[in-house]
Amino acid sequence: MKFSGKKWVWRLALPVLLASAPVFCAEGRPEIVTNVDPNDLFMGESAILLVRVNNVKTPVAPNLSDFDADFAVKSMGDRTQDESSMTFVNGQLYQHTVYSHIYQYQLTPKHAGELKVPAPFVLVDGQKLAGAVSKMQVRAQEKQAAVLIDIIPSKTHVYPTQPFDVTLRIMVQPMKEEDGRDPLSLIAPPDLTIDWLKIPDGLSAPEFSEWLSPLRVNTGHGFTLNNLAVGDGDIFSGRQNAIFGLFTHREKRTSDDGKEIDYFVFELKRTFTPQKTGAFTFGPATLKGNFVAGQSGNHYTVKRLVLSSAPATVEVRDVPAPAPASYCGALGNYGVTSSAGPTTLRVGDPLTLKIDFIRGAGSGGIDLISAPDISANPQLAADFEIMDKAPTGQSSGEKKTFAYGLRPKRAGVKIPALSVATFNVDSEKFTDVSTPPIPLNVTQSTQVDAGDLVAAPTGPKAVTIRNQQGGVFQNFQDLGALQDQRSDPTWYCIGAFVCWLLSGLGCFFVLQQRKRSNDAAWQRRQRAMPEAERGLTVARAAMKSNEALSAARAIRESLTGLIGNILDLPAAGMTAHEAGLALTKAGASEALRKRTVDLLESIEALEYAPTSGQTVSAQLDEAATLVRELQRELNK
Numbered sequence: 001m002k003f004s005g006k007k008w009v010w011r012l013a014l015p016v017l018l019a020s021a022p023v024f025c026a027e028g029r030p031e032i033v034t035n036v037d038p039n040d041l042f043m044g045e046s047a048i049l050l051v052r053v054n055n056v057k058t059p060v061a062p063n064l065s066d067f068d069a070d071f072a073v074k075s076m077g078d079r080t081q082d083e084s085s086m087t088f089v090n091g092q093l094y095q096h097t098v099y100s101h102i103y104q105y106q107l108t109p110k111h112a113g114e115l116k117v118p119a120p121f122v123l124v125d126g127q128k129l130a131g132a133v134s135k136m137q138v139r140a141q142e143k144q145a146a147v148l149i150d151i152i153p154s155k156t157h158v159y160p161t162q163p164f165d166v167t168l169r170i171m172v173q174p175m176k177e178e179d180g181r182d183p184l185s186l187i188a189p190p191d192l193t194i195d196w197l198k199i200p201d202g203l204s205a206p207e208f209s210e211w212l213s214p215l216r217v218n219t220g221h222g223f224t225l226n227n228l229a230v231g232d233g234d235i236f237s238g239r240q241n242a243i244f245g246l247f248t249h250r251e252k253r254t255s256d257d258g259k260e261i262d263y264f265v266f267e268l269k270r271t272f273t274p275q276k277t278g279a280f281t282f283g284p285a286t287l288k289g290n291f292v293a294g295q296s297g298n299h300y301t302v303k304r305l306v307l308s309s310a311p312a313t314v315e316v317r318d319v320p321a322p323a324p325a326s327y328c329g330a331l332g333n334y335g336v337t338s339s340a341g342p343t344t345l346r347v348g349d350p351l352t353l354k355i356d357f358i359r360g361a362g363s364g365g366i367d368l369i370s371a372p373d374i375s376a377n378p379q380l381a382a383d384f385e386i387m388d389k390a391p392t393g394q395s396s397g398e399k400k401t402f403a404y405g406l407r408p409k410r411a412g413v414k415i416p417a418l419s420v421a422t423f424n425v426d427s428e429k430f431t432d433v434s435t436p437p438i439p440l441n442v443t444q445s446t447q448v449d450a451g452d453l454v455a456a457p458t459g460p461k462a463v464t465i466r467n468q469q470g471g472v473f474q475n476f477q478d479l480g481a482l483q484d485q486r487s488d489p490t491w492y493c494i495g496a497f498v499c500w501l502l503s504g505l506g507c508f509f510v511l512q513q514r515k516r517s518n519d520a521a522w523q524r525r526q527r528a529m530p531e532a533e534r535g536l537t538v539a540r541a542a543m544k545s546n547e548a549l550s551a552a553r554a555i556r557e558s559l560t561g562l563i564g565n566i567l568d569l570p571a572a573g574m575t576a577h578e579a580g581l582a583l584t585k586a587g588a589s590e591a592l593r594k595r596t597v598d599l600l601e602s603i604e605a606l607e608y609a610p611t612s613g614q615t616v617s618a619q620l621d622e623a624a625t626l627v628r629e630l631q632r633e634l635n636k
Helices: 007-020 208-215 378-383 490-517 520-544 548-567 576-585 590-605 613-634
Strands: 023-027 031-037 040-042 047-054 071-080 083-089 092-098 100-109 113-117 121-124 127-130 134-139 147-153 164-172 191-193 247-254 260-274 278-282 286-296 299-308 312-316 327-331 334-341 344-346 351-359 384-386 394-396 399-408 418-424 429-435 441-443
Touching: 031 127, 031 134, 100 134, 147 286, 147 299, 147 312, 164 312, 208 590, 260 278, 334 418, 334 429, 378 384, 520 548, 520 613, 548 576, 548 590, 548 613, 576 590, 590 613
Parallel strands: 023 092, 040 134, 327 418, 344 441
Antiparallel strands: 031 047, 047 100, 071 100, 083 092, 113 134, 121 127, 147 164, 164 260, 191 286, 247 260, 278 312, 286 299, 334 351, 351 399, 384 399, 394 399, 418 429
């Protein structure tokens, strides 16, 4: 049916037609439509598989178990895309609805050759609904010397808290011999992909911005990294990929054909510190792009290369077992000293023995060190009473101190040399470190003879009352024999003490109120939660206005502001790393600290990556939960 006439006539008539015409609804048959792009790629590249499930009102994710033999499959999310249309035929309204749900996957081939892309399938009402089978051409990486890529860890095995570096090295041959120009200056920045952009669980590392910000360049010559983007761009270009300059030096190397090449070396290095034992694998890393392959006349020729590095593994080991009884967790080069005071005392008097651990360069963290068991020293145990065998250590910079309470059992004793075992990570052996003996001047306690004791005064003699014929008072003038008539001062003292106590409490309350009115830290704690809630309200408003990046920044300010206000720390500019250190020092649980740091790091990463409303919405939900948990735990 064809409509004509002016648009306003149609606009007035359409609601009447919709209300009066009978409606006939039609739905299509269930089906699965698949698409793979690209279907011609090199080893190390990935393709995107789109699976559209049509006309299934409550779809489930398709089954991709047949892909495991030839592909590594990673889910990239899903979305609903229903469509509805209406048509008029002979005065009747027909409505056609297509229920559509799209699933997106990343396919990474496991080997080269012509591969079959299997058909995804779902079960609908007990029946198998399958898509179409397609093919993919995967080309092997050619052997060449123009560009080389490797992952090089600084150490193949380490111990907990012992830092190590992971370096991605890319070597690119010059555009021609004796050419000192950057070989990337004439080509578009190649695309670099690594799998340690997000810190692996069990490791710690400098925060995202601290690591990558110094490497960003504005020359246009360098590498892109994991499609990280910066800036808001303009209406035509949108957000632009960040470019990182990684050049470090030149290095000569002989190729397989005996030719010496003076390579340009580009390196991306990150330092990790393990928090637990285990094996950590980095890579493979992938490099894709066009590189200068030669010169034809006055023009350079380019060649597209797709390269993958071999993965590298770093093993975090535990110290060998059995460890010596005197080992207390010191990894690496540690100095151990001891001191005591007072050194002049009598038998039974208390003294304090301090043992200091001083951390050397490249050694493990002082948090792993526990109090040495000094009672295992037979001479010390025989000469002294040890009042605290496992004191809590106090950390200050690179030093950790343990203080023990001792009492000498006899005169003339001294604190003997104490031996502590440390673990040398280079030789992988335990090493004994001994402290020098500490001389003491211990004398015998002064003894008091029985004759030197002062006797207590005797009280008045008891008076015996005897019944007499003349009456009980007949022969007694002292009425105290019947009842002690003296005043008891106890109740007067109690009354005075209560009055004094009530007066003191009143003064204390007044002073506290005055102190709190001038106590900035107390006032910050009081407004910590209201300000955090206001920050989340600002974030929600920004989300409604589709300002995802502004919402993420409001979330970050809400969390860092809460931590700063409760712990009386500067909140402005607080980084994820600083927040993590503050929570650790405040005694927050490791799980809560990790969740907070992960959320702050993901928000910091949004400055370099495209911001999606769905991602920020999830961050907002997590922040709302974290704010309550942080307030509850930090206020303890």
